[in-house]
Amino acid sequence: MTSLWRLPSGRLHPQVVIGGGVVVTLLALILGSTQGAYAIAPSQLLSVLGNGLLGGSTSSTEHLVFMNIRLPRLLLGLVAGAGLGLAGALMQGMFRNPLADPGLIGVSGGAALAAACAIVLGPLWFASLGFTLGSWTLAVSAFIGGGAVTLLIYGLAQSSGGTRVGLMLLAGIAVNALAGAGLGFLSYISNDEQLRNVQLWLMGSLGHARWATVWLVGCVVALCTVAAMALARPLNAIALGEAQAQLLGVPVERTKRYAIVVTALAVGSVTSATGVIGFIGLVAPHWVRLVAGPDHRLVLPGSALLGASLVLVADAVARTVVQPAEMPLGVLTAFIGVPLFLLMLRQFRNKL
Amino acid sequence: MAAELSRRQWLALAAGAGSALSLPAGWAQSAQRPVQRLITVGGAVTEVVYALGAQSLLVATDTTSLYPEAANRTPKVGYLRQLSAEGLLSLRPDAIVGAAEAGPAIVLEQVRAAGVRVELIAADHSFAEVLRKVQTVGRITGREGQAQTLATQLKAQWAQVQSTVAQAQRKPKALFILSHSGAPLVAGRGTAAHALLSLAGAQNVVQQFEGYRPLTAEAMAAAAPDVLVNSTQGIEALGGVDAFWRRPELALTPAFARKALVMMEASQLLGFGPRLPEAVSQLHSQMLKATA
Numbered sequence: 131m132t133s134l135w136r137l138p139s140g141r142l143h144p145q146v147v148i149g150g151g152v153v154v155t156l157l158a159l160i161l162g163s164t165q166g167a168y169a170i171a172p173s174q175l176l177s178v179l180g181n182g183l184l185g186g187s188t189s190s191t192e193h194l195v196f197m198n199i200r201l202p203r204l205l206l207g208l209v210a211g212a213g214l215g216l217a218g219a220l221m222q223g224m225f226r227n228p229l230a231d232p233g234l235i236g237v238s239g240g241a242a243l244a245a246a247c248a249i250v251l252g253p254l255w256f257a258s259l260g261f262t263l264g265s266w267t268l269a270v271s272a273f274i275g276g277g278a279v280t281l282l283i284y285g286l287a288q289s290s291g292g293t294r295v296g297l298m299l300l301a302g303i304a305v306n307a308l309a310g311a312g313l314g315f316l317s318y319i320s321n322d323e324q325l326r327n328v329q330l331w332l333m334g335s336l337g338h339a340r341w342a343t344v345w346l347v348g349c350v351v352a353l354c355t356v357a358a359m360a361l362a363r364p365l366n367a368i369a370l371g372e373a374q375a376q377l378l379g380v381p382v383e384r385t386k387r388y389a390i391v392v393t394a395l396a397v398g399s400v401t402s403a404t405g406v407i408g409f410i411g412l413v414a415p416h417w418v419r420l421v422a423g424p425d426h427r428l429v430l431p432g433s434a435l436l437g438a439s440l441v442l443v444a445d446a447v448a449r450t451v452v453q454p455a456e457m458p459l460g461v462l463t464a465f466i467g468v469p470l471f472l473l474m475l476r477q478f479r480n481k482l
Numbered sequence: 483m484a485a486e487l488s489r490r491q492w493l494a495l496a497a498g499a500g501s502a503l504s505l506p507a508g509w510a511q512s513a514q515r516p517v518q519r520l521i522t523v524g525g526a527v528t529e530v531v532y533a534l535g536a537q538s539l540l541v542a543t544d545t546t547s548l549y550p551e552a553a554n555r556t557p558k559v560g561y562l563r564q565l566s567a568e569g570l571l572s573l574r575p576d577a578i579v580g581a582a583e584a585g586p587a588i589v590l591e592q593v594r595a596a597g598v599r600v601e602l603i604a605a606d607h608s609f610a611e612v613l614r615k616v617q618t619v620g621r622i623t624g625r626e627g628q629a630q631t632l633a634t635q636l637k638a639q640w641a642q643v644q645s646t647v648a649q650a651q652r653k654p655k656a657l658f659i660l661s662h663s664g665a666p667l668v669a670g671r672g673t674a675a676h677a678l679l680s681l682a683g684a685q686n687v688v689q690q691f692e693g694y695r696p697l698t699a700e701a702m703a704a705a706a707p708d709v710l711v712n713s714t715q716g717i718e719a720l721g722g723v724d725a726f727w728r729r730p731e732l733a734l735t736p737a738f739a740r741k742a743l744v745m746m747e748a749s750q751l752l753g754f755g756p757r758l759p760e761a762v763s764q765l766h767s768q769m770l771k772a773t774a
Contacts, residue, residue, distance in 0.1 A: 166568045167568040167569040167572035168569075168571050191571065191574075191597070194595065194596045194597075195567075198592060199568055200568065318695075320693070321692065321694075322673075323583055326563050335564075337564075337566060337567070337586060337588070337589060338588050340592075449566065449568060452560070453566070453569050454542060454557060454559045454566065454569030455560025455565075455569055456560055456569055
């Protein structure tokens with residue numbers, strides 16, 4: 131089935147994969163910007179957007195709603211999805227295991243534990259600190275927690291022969307279980323209000339989006355994407371086996387270390403801003419590999435684009451399906467992504 | 483449907499039970515014209531709107547607003563701790579009045595930035611909290627007169643209830659059980675239920691911890707409550723009064739011997755709204771009767 135679009139292997143042409151990914155992401159962005167509880171007609175949307183880009187400002191409610199609420203939320207969804215998809219591809223490449231996801235190295239678990247600490251114990255700690263980070267407390271705690279737990283798991287996986295990936299996997303599972311227990315304990319000692327807040331945080335939401343968050347997370351994810359692209363070729367070599375990669379002259383140890391740092395930064399910054407959004411990091415890379423093959427030069431950017439599209443579509447549903455109320459995003463990413471993914475699996479069942 | 487109902491009731495209760503004093507008493511913006519489109523988030527605040535006859539201004543309420551019955555038929559903006567900025571603005575409100583735990587803070591900030599008055603009423607589980615709700619809603623809806631009348635009525639009612647409670651010969655040892663979902667929890671210090679028990683002249687047997695916790699059968703026996711208090715919804719969730727008394731952890735309590743149970747509708751019991759004096763008065767007399 132060779133054509134303009136496909137390679138002889140039946141996989142999509144690299145340009146088609148990236149071009150298609152960009153188009154799908156743009157479509158998701160457009161879809162997202164037209165959807166919302168507050169009705170804004172497409173024509174109004176254009177004038178608001180034009181106005182916003184030219185630096186002009188009107189004080190119409192539509193302008194306020196779009197520029198201050200919906201647009202930052204869309205962009206946060208874009209960078210969050212991209213960060214999660216990218217991190218998923220990195221982890222599956224590094225572990226050479228399609229079941230790997232960023233959660234495995236402890237970023238999400240650590241972030242969740244630290245966020246719960248901030249919610250439940252924060253009032254005690256920060257009162258004695260004498261200063262406060264205000265509304266950033268939760269995000270900063272989550273980011274630090276994610277980084278610290280990743281470091282711990284990385285440290286546990288060190289052996290005389292360098293980082294042992296199998297060891298890291300096991301240490302990751304164990305430390306995540308410990309973080310889960312910590313979370314359970316914090317839920318137990320929390321009061322009703324704190325418990326609700328912990329639960330809502332664990333379900334993830336883009337509802338906290340504001341411009342400062344968008345810029346911060348956006349910059350981190352952009353840097354991570356650039357760094358990840360530099361890891362694409364080494365990861366391709368590692369796919370052959372670590373020993374083989376070593377023989378090919380690939381700095382295996384350094385690649386693994388960078389992959390972990392990039393993943394921790396991307397997932398840590400995203401999670402600290404949105405709470406836990408599961409499933410994207412696991413599924414986006416699979417999906418891309420199914421259509422584009424295992425070359426990380428395609429899988430990495432493809433997963434970022436697909437992750438972004440998935441989060442944007444899921445959030446468009448989250449914002450509108452029970453309007454004027456809102457569904458937790460973490461619930462919807464799975465509800466929307468899983469059936470599509472299963473469909474895909476069925477389509478390609480003979481090629482896996 | 484049953485599951486849905488019990489979840490909403492749980493939310494209502496959770497809202498009532500949320501712990502105290504997280505915010506200053508609202509961000510009052512000085513003398514403004516009365517609002518035309520109002521959203522309330524918090525069961526008791528919604529109740530006050532109906533009590534003042536201002537329900538024609540209501541464009542939406544939250545999922546904890548279950549009383550009066552008519553409040554269930556308004557559009558719902560979701561759970562009061564998980565509001566959506568666009569969702570709120572899509573109803574084009576002039577003002578949002580809510581319980582202190584309404585949020586997230588960033589959403590309220592965005593709504594305020596769009597020119598909507600947002601007032602949250604501090605909670606401290608007291609009669610003063612009820613009066614604050616009446617005054618705030620009265621001021622916002624331009625029904626100061628009605629609010630004044632209602633406040634006077636409530637104060638008179640409250641004074642009477644308080645003197646009845648003060649004249650009581652004894653303080654029953656009571657335990658509040660929260661059982662809307664999953665394992666039953668008991669109310670410790672710092673909860674709406676704790677405040678309610680002491681207002682109604684009872685002594686909460688759980689003094690060791692704050693908040694709602696599960697209590698083991700042994701601890702239950704050691705606490706030795708003479709009377710148990712639960713909401714009608716909580717008893718329903720456990721499968722009725724008979725099923726409630728069949729629970730093994732209750733068998734060793736003094737309350738079990740005479741089946742001393744007082745139950746009341748959840749939003750009245752824990753809402754700290756205009757039905758508080760009535761709730762306290764009923765709770766007081768029923769607890770005394772059950773332990774007589």
